[in-house]
Amino acid sequence: MSVKDVPSLSDLLEEALEVKQNPFAWKSLGKNKSICLLFLNPSLRTRLSSQRAAQNLGLDSVVLDVNSGGWKLEFADGVVMNGDSAEHIKEAAAVIGAYFDMVAIRAFASLKNREEDYSEKILSAFIKYCGVPVINMESSTGHPLQAFADLITITENKIVEKPKVVLTWAPHPNALPQAVANSFAEWMLKADVELAITHPEGYELSSEFSGGLAPEFDQRKAFENADFIYAKNWSSYSEYGKVLSIDSDWMVTSEKMKLTNNAKFMHCLPVRRNQIVEDEVIDSANSIVIEEAANRIVSMQTVLKMILEDMG
Numbered sequence: 001m002s003v004k005d006v007p008s009l010s011d012l013l014e015e016a017l018e019v020k021q022n023p024f025a026w027k028s029l030g031k032n033k034s035i036c037l038l039f040l041n042p043s044l045r046t047r048l049s050s051q052r053a054a055q056n057l058g059l060d061s062v063v064l065d066v067n068s069g070g071w072k073l074e075f076a077d078g079v080v081m082n083g084d085s086a087e088h089i090k091e092a093a094a095v096i097g098a099y100f101d102m103v104a105i106r107a108f109a110s111l112k113n114r115e116e117d118y119s120e121k122i123l124s125a126f127i128k129y130c131g132v133p134v135i136n137m138e139s140s141t142g143h144p145l146q147a148f149a150d151l152i153t154i155t156e157n158k159i160v161e162k163p164k165v166v167l168t169w170a171p172h173p174n175a176l177p178q179a180v181a182n183s184f185a186e187w188m189l190k191a192d193v194e195l196a197i198t199h200p201e202g203y204e205l206s207s208e209f210s211g212g213l214a215p216e217f218d219q220r221k222a223f224e225n226a227d228f229i230y231a232k233n234w235s236s237y238s239e240y241g242k243v244l245s246i247d248s249d250w251m252v253t254s255e256k257m258k259l260t261n262n263a264k265f266m267h268c269l270p271v272r273r274n275q276i277v278e279d280e281v282i283d284s285a286n287s288i289v290i291e292e293a294a295n296r297i298v299s300m301q302t303v304l305k306m307i308l309e310d311m312g
């Protein structure tokens with residue numbers, strides 16, 4: 001569900017690098033086991049990398065796009081279901097749990113109700129009712145498999161023992177959840193890196209994830225001596241779900257990258273070119289976004305492998 005489920009980050013990283021070196025070494029581990037990949041929101045990387053990870057372990061995977069292929073779900077208790085929801089989460093989750101050995105779920109934040117989103121209403125309901133292990137494929141508040149892949153990528157690319165890693169907000173026309181930024185901050189705070197977070201005022205992340213790290217509002221200052229620049233947009237947490245700025249001066253440009261220690265450029269993708277980042281940066285030799293996306297197979301496979309090993 002999050003980095004809080006990881007007793008030792010260094011052990012987990014070691015495991016991931018082993019998986020990456022020999023992806024087919026555990027081909028029989030998932031024999032006669034199955035996973036349901038449930039998507040309540042769109043995905044390219046998570047959907048495909050999860051299937052590849054399962055396949056590498058001999059684990060059968062089935063994808064369900066809940067909104068287009070399932071019934072509309074009801075989450076509230078004790079309601080008269082005379083609206084447009086046809087199935088209650090109690091039955092839906094329990095049935096999926098009866099069909100599969102584990103469930104992975106993508107369910108974004110609504111960005112309408114902070115309390116509801118930060119209580120992880122959908123993920124918590126699946127955990128409560130499905131009776132099998134649940135894996136977070138990006139929830140309202142976190143995207144741990146992305147942050148884990150990011151950490152693997154940073155570990156593989158770092159040239160100093162403790163690199164400076166900068167999470168920078170960048171402009172986007174739409175309101176996006178805080179999940180990726182939350183998890184990135186949370187994981188980096190536990191890793192052997194120096195984390196800096198830069199964004200316009202009003203974009204402070206929840207201290208539950210940022211650890212109360214004071215943000216640098218001067219992006220250029222934050223970029224100085226950075227070894228990794230991690231760009232992401234997110235909407236406001238304090239003025240929940242609002243877009244407070246679309247200032248194009250926050251875009252990652254080649255001119256700003258010159259302030260860094262020849263930093264690598266990272267983004268979880270999908271990315272809006274020439275909004276978040278200039279073509280010149282993402283197309284440069286310092287861009288490691290494809291390598292980062294490829295490591296999504298490794299992060300998922302490592303987690304699946306550990307769950308399968310626990311199942312015995």
Ligand code: CP
Nearest residue numbers: 043044045046268269
């Ligand atoms: N980074 C990421 O999760 O990509 P998708 O939304 O395409 O799965």
